[in-house]
Amino acid sequence: MYQEQWLFSAPADTGERRRRSDAAPLLAELLDEATVQGIADEAWLALVGEAEVLVPLPGEPVTDPISSWVEIVGPWNGAVVLTCDRTTAEELARCLLREHAPDVLDPEDVDDALGELANVIGGNVKAVLPGPSVLGLPAVGAAPAPGGPTDTCRIDVLWRGRPLTVSVQGPAGA
């Protein structure tokens, strides 16, 4: 009898509540530019050099761009992408390698250094997103297409006067 009453009084299950709670959180609700800037600043100081700063000012559009990124898979899915021009990437690699940098840089050294920067920034971005999440291995090449504006958090900065962007972005079409 009790069960029958409960069945009659319960609202019809349209699935709406489940769909709402299962929806992936929007990045704009999880992360802001100041957080990304802080994470990037810390990575720069530790890896690039103690006197190296990222000035939060947009520069000219990057020509000859190269990107490195790591994917994050979890309650929020997307990628953390670092983009700059190739000359900047080479300069970054020299900073990371310090006295171990060869006179002529191997392209693999440049990719590796840029990938490691994305990895370190990505790992710390992952830590402020809801978990548990998995961090992918770094990739280097043409940047993956960004998601919509509500699923992208991007900072434009200058390093040694050169433009550089860090973008935390959901997948395109999501």
Place this chain on the structure above:
Amino acid sequence: MRALVIDDSRAMRRIVSGILEGFGYEVRQAGHGREGLDVLEQGWVPDLACVDWNMPVMDGLQFVSAVRANPAWRQVTIMMVTSESEHTQIVRALAAGAHEYVIKPFTADAIRDKLALLGLLPEGASL
């Protein structure tokens, strides 16, 4: 003292190795966990292994488990050096047998402090 630095990033291997060499360590490098095990299996057993987490072929956690499964390598102190900073991941690494955990980005001072805690700062290395 000997240290084995395992990281898939050449740049990171050079950074960590440079810090350890500055403290007086003899350092070897490996690009992933399997390469690291190869070094140990060849008889070069380090006092300290600095291990990244996310690597191809064999990740850091698998490396830690493999080292801890071999009693002959019991004296190897393992320090995870990784950008994985979630609390659950740190607990997993320590439960698997890592002794310490350093989150990237780090400074040379952070590595020195951890080595001092572990009693692995060679004599003469400045505090």
